[in-house]
Amino acid sequence: MAERVESSLETEVEVRLMKPGDVDEFLDLLEIVAAEKRYIGAEAPIDREAKRQRYLDIIEADNWGSLVATERDQAIVGQIWLKDIRGLIEIGMLVSPQRRGRGIGSALLTAALDWARARDAHKITLQLWPDNEAARQLYRKFGFVEEGHLRRQWKRRNGEIWDSIIMGLQLQEGPRAAAIQENHSPRGRVP
Numbered sequence: 446m447a448e449r450v451e452s453s454l455e456t457e458v459e460v461r462l463m464k465p466g467d468v469d470e471f472l473d474l475l476e477i478v479a480a481e482k483r484y485i486g487a488e489a490p491i492d493r494e495a496k497r498q499r500y501l502d503i504i505e506a507d508n509w510g511s512l513v514a515t516e517r518d519q520a521i522v523g524q525i526w527l528k529d530i531r532g533l534i535e536i537g538m539l540v541s542p543q544r545r546g547r548g549i550g551s552a553l554l555t556a557a558l559d560w561a562r563a564r565d566a567h568k569i570t571l572q573l574w575p576d577n578e579a580a581r582q583l584y585r586k587f588g589f590v591e592e593g594h595l596r597r598q599w600k601r602r603n604g605e606i607w608d609s610i611i612m613g614l615q616l617q618e619g620p621r622a623a624a625i626q627e628n629h630s631p632r633g634r635v636p
Contacts, residue, residue, distance in 0.1 A: 456547040460556040463511040525553040572609040
């Protein structure tokens, strides 16, 4: 699944499936982004051993995926996880603070859409913090729409409870979905 992508600001990245040897480097990036206390649900300090095992399990699981974006020097600069729940794909993404705004999120999202479509998924969904306007704009650019606002949804270590926004993207219908819709539409019913 490795794919080289030239991002909008001429940062060449490769997006590929995470390998077991990538996990520790990814956890370093996760720790950095979590320490920002702003963009992702994970909070620093992370439980490295638990996260290491979780991502090793994800790499092996049939219904999970983890894609990493690497630069020419092979350094991991972004990651997106995907969970397939019978064709509904949940995602979560992070990008290195020094590499934001350079098209890495777009490259990861493009690869995630390919991953989901290869599984004949019908929808991708995600949650983000209401004040993460850059992420909202990125997802809107790809056709995601806001589907809801969850009030006081996520409890933080400091006791605060944060809202989240749900966004979703309907993917092209697969043959099974089209057949079901045809059988349930008024013109598809047999009298």
